[in-house]
Amino acid sequence: MSQFYTSTDHFVLVPAIMLALFGCAVLLFDFFLFPEPRQRKRLVWFLFAGEIFTAAGLWRQQAFLASEGLPEITAFQGTLTVDGFSLFFNWIFVAVSLLVAIVSWRYLEIEGEHHGEYYGLILLAQCGMYFLATGTDLITLFIGLELMALCFYVMVGFLRERKRSNEAAMKYLLLGAFSSGLMVYGFSVMYGLAGSTKLRAVAAAIASRDAWDPVVFLAMATTAVGVLFKVSAAPFHMWAPDAYEGAPTTVTAFLAVGSKAASFAFLMRIFLGPLETARPAWEPLLVLVAVLSLTIGNLAAITQNNVKRLLAYSSISHAGYILLGLIAGNATGLKGMAVYILVYAFMTLGAFLVVVALRRENLIGEDIEDMAGLMHRSPGYAVLMLIFLLSLAGIPPTAGFIGKYYIFLALLETSHYLLAALAALYVAVAIYYYFRIVRSMFISEAVAAPPLESTVGLRVALAVTGVLTLAIGVYPEPFLRLAQTSLVR
Amino acid sequence: MADTILFYIFAAFVLGGGVLTVTRRNSVHSALWLIVSLLGTAGLFLLRQAEFLFAVQIILYIGGVVLLILFVVMLVNLDETARLRQFNKAWWVALACAVVVGIEIWYVLNRGLETLEPGEAPQTAATIEGNTERLADVLFSEYLLPFEIASLLLLVAIVGSVVMAKKRI
Amino acid sequence: MDSVPLSWYLILSAVLFALGVAGFLFRRNLITIFMSIELMLNAVNLSFIAFAYKLNQVDGQIFAFFVMVVAAAEAAVGLAIILTVFKSRPSLAVDEVNTLKY
Numbered sequence: 100m101s102q103f104y105t106s107t108d109h110f111v112l113v114p115a116i117m118l119a120l121f122g123c124a125v126l127l128f129d130f131f132l133f134p135e136p137r138q139r140k141r142l143v144w145f146l147f148a149g150e151i152f153t154a155a156g157l158w159r160q161q162a163f164l165a166s167e168g169l170p171e172i173t174a175f176q177g178t179l180t181v182d183g184f185s186l187f188f189n190w191i192f193v194a195v196s197l198l199v200a201i202v203s204w205r206y207l208e209i210e211g212e213h214h215g216e217y218y219g220l221i222l223l224a225q226c227g228m229y230f231l232a233t234g235t236d237l238i239t240l241f242i243g244l245e246l247m248a249l250c251f252y253v254m255v256g257f258l259r260e261r262k263r264s265n266e267a268a269m270k271y272l273l274l275g276a277f278s279s280g281l282m283v284y285g286f287s288v289m290y291g292l293a294g295s296t297k298l299r300a301v302a303a304a305i306a307s308r309d310a311w312d313p314v315v316f317l318a319m320a321t322t323a324v325g326v327l328f329k330v331s332a333a334p335f336h337m338w339a340p341d342a343y344e345g346a347p348t349t350v351t352a353f354l355a356v357g358s359k360a361a362s363f364a365f366l367m368r369i370f371l372g373p374l375e376t377a378r379p380a381w382e383p384l385l386v387l388v389a390v391l392s393l394t395i396g397n398l399a400a401i402t403q404n405n406v407k408r409l410l411a412y413s414s415i416s417h418a419g420y421i422l423l424g425l426i427a428g429n430a431t432g433l434k435g436m437a438v439y440i441l442v443y444a445f446m447t448l449g450a451f452l453v454v455v456a457l458r459r460e461n462l463i464g465e466d467i468e469d470m471a472g473l474m475h476r477s478p479g480y481a482v483l484m485l486i487f488l489l490s491l492a493g494i495p496p497t498a499g500f501i502g503k504y505y506i507f508l509a510l511l512e513t514s515h516y517l518l519a520a521l522a523a524l525y526v527a528v529a530i531y532y533y534f535r536i537v538r539s540m541f542i543s544e545a546v547a548a549p550p551l552e553s554t555v556g557l558r559v560a561l562a563v564t565g566v567l568t569l570a571i572g573v574y575p576e577p578f579l580r581l582a583q584t585s586l587v588r
Numbered sequence: 589m590a591d592t593i594l595f596y597i598f599a600a601f602v603l604g605g606g607v608l609t610v611t612r613r614n615s616v617h618s619a620l621w622l623i624v625s626l627l628g629t630a631g632l633f634l635l636r637q638a639e640f641l642f643a644v645q646i647i648l649y650i651g652g653v654v655l656l657i658l659f660v661v662m663l664v665n666l667d668e669t670a671r672l673r674q675f676n677k678a679w680w681v682a683l684a685c686a687v688v689v690g691i692e693i694w695y696v697l698n699r700g701l702e703t704l705e706p707g708e709a710p711q712t713a714a715t716i717e718g719n720t721e722r723l724a725d726v727l728f729s730e731y732l733l734p735f736e737i738a739s740l741l742l743l744v745a746i747v748g749s750v751v752m753a754k755k756r757i
Numbered sequence: 758m759d760s761v762p763l764s765w766y767l768i769l770s771a772v773l774f775a776l777g778v779a780g781f782l783f784r785r786n787l788i789t790i791f792m793s794i795e796l797m798l799n800a801v802n803l804s805f806i807a808f809a810y811k812l813n814q815v816d817g818q819i820f821a822f823f824v825m826v827v828a829a830a831e832a833a834v835g836l837a838i839i840l841t842v843f844k845s846r847p848s849l850a851v852d853e854v855n856t857l858k859y
Binding site: 102103104108112119122123126175176178179214216219220223226227230236238239242243245246249250252253256257259268313314316317320 | 692693695696728729730731732733734737738740741743744745747748751752
């Protein structure tokens with residue numbers, strides 16, 4: 100191995116190589132081996148194999164870190180850094196991709212757009228996420244982000260015959276490209292300040308300047324706006340409801356969970372890395388964004404009748420809660436962010452999976468009315484949805500409560516009392532609109548409707564998300580330890 | 589001196605082309621003015637000793653991206669669009685955003701730019717080996733990884749545009 | 758020899774960037790919006806090149822090169838998506854693309 104590709108570099112890169120390799124394999128085999136639409140189901144097995152190899156790579160990294168007692172491994176001259184933080188997020192990505200993939204084939208068959216490219220794009224998007232969580236170099240982060248975003252633009256528009264899907268893809272692409280433009284302008288200023296693209300060098304250059312230095316402020320502001328677009332925090336959220344509603348529901352789930360977790364990993368790398376010393380300048384900005392996200396997310400969700408759109412606004416408000424953890428900024432706050440992202444991943448995924456189950460031949464099943472009397476028709480789904488909704492609202496025996504608990508605790512520890520009061524107030528609003536769905540499921544008269552889709556994959560995925568949502572709520576210790584290991588530095 | 593004059597000429601290309609790109613009613617005209625703006629940028633690249641990027645700008649940007657845009661303009665019937673109102677209904681929101689961006693940039697330029705100028709004069713870049721060799725040296729050693737990721741990015745772009753645009757896949 | 762300071766390039770880049778942002782926000786024509794994004798990315802490249810010259814490095818040029826790659830990839834996918842949108846409607850004004858509404 101050469102000086103520029105050492106065995107350490109290889110060790111760090113293995114998960115990404117596996118994702119890329121199996122992504123390409125899916126594209127090739129789809130074309131040569133499985134020309135018949137009926138055979139395409141088998142491509143899911145390639146995705147499984149890819150995820151297993153990726154997980155093995157991640158596991159070896161984790162074991163190496165543990166056995167050597169190292170805090171991190173850097174590779175490619177500081178371009179990639181494997182630490183607890185990157186591993187934590189990569190495990191989430193693996194879980195989310197697997198759960199999304201096993202429910203996808205039946206859903207896409209119903210939609211009439213079951214193509215092998217879908218699985219290839221999932222793997223390649225996850226490859227982009229790997230670089231977002233692991234990268235510590237501006238160029239690698241930028242390219243990783245674009246790799247992920249490009250896959251999502253295509254997946255959002257995957258239902259090519261649907262106007263809604265086309266439009267969603269277009270809006271997402273235009274706003275995504277715009278936000279990347281803003282972000283990379285900030286990167287150019289950071290490069291100019293540091294003379295290097297490595298985050299460590301940028302951090303040193305920014306630390307040597309005043310927090311309110313105008314040039315640092317320009318770099319911070321443009322980068323922040325670009326990143327906040329990606330995590331769909333208000334007022335940069337306009338794309339999210341449209342993209343979430345128009346995309347195929349399985350893609351919506353992947354977008355809402357995978358893309359958001361990856362973007363938050365990226366946000367934390369940037370804000371807790373190079374921009375840490377500029378905290379006085381970005382804190383007021385983030386307070387504004389978090390308050391707006393909570394307000395717009397929760398208030399706009401009240402009037403929604405489409406469940407996917409409602410969940411989109413709810414995910415905007417969750418972005419606000421996660422940002423509150425960053426504003427608090429102490430150890431509890433950062434741990435709270437990690438726990439919240441983990442919890443958010445499973446509960447949101449679960450809620451979207453129930454919407455996937457509601458899609459049947461000749462029935463879109465995305466409105467709240469479509470859930471009327473679900474308790475009498477399919478009690479299992481109704482109870483699971485209830486668990487996810489309770490968790491999304493943050494009611495105690497579920498996981499959502501643990502996430503919110505640490506965020507509130509961190510806010511109180513750092514004496515942000517006003518923010519904590521506001522956040523608590525919006526929990527009440529959230530309970531109101533989640534309860535609209537619950538009322539429809541449990542109290543409304545049952546309407547005559549075909550039974551819900553229930554494939555093996557869907558049942559497995561729902562069981563996993565449901566059990567985890569309850570388990571994190573009832574017995575949080577192991578998950579808290581996991582989140583603890585993810586703390587940067 | 590020659591430098592300054594050339595800078596002004598290219599800057600006029602860049603800004604004039606840019607203004608006309610965003611204001612023309614006809615998309616074909618916009619695309620042609622975009623070419624002017626991109627050529628101006630390419631000229632500035634040359635002034636800043638980035639010969640390789642000068643070539644890439646012309647081949648990839650003007651020869652590739654703008655051509656692609658022109659193709660789409662031809663494929664899509666834009667007569668209808670050209671007759672419509674050209675600016676957003678929510679133009680005041682846009683105006684507010686543009687003013688904010690403008691003020692911020694003005695403030696930064698007023699206050700902060702001199703701090704960016706390092707004291708020593710820049711050495712005229714080592715031209716013993718050309719710019720392209722230097723670039724390749726660094727690109728294929730230090731930036732090997734992003735280069736490989738970029739290949740995946742382009743693969744996704746190919747697959748994605750086929751998935752989107754093809755009738756049956 | 759070198760009579761043009763770095764700040765002139767940065768000012769030019771900033772003005773071009775603001776122009777791209779304004780075009781993105783003001784215009785209704787999808788293709789023009791797309792071209793505004795290209796203008797923004799060009800402004801970014803300009804500032805990268807200016808910084809790289811000032812620092813006597815090629816790293817900035819390499820970043821600009823990657824920005825170009827990304828712009829090309831985005832253009833390919835974006836224009837394909839615009840074509841699919843256009844298949845179903847007569848004009849390309851953004852606010853007529855409004856099946857999704859709250």
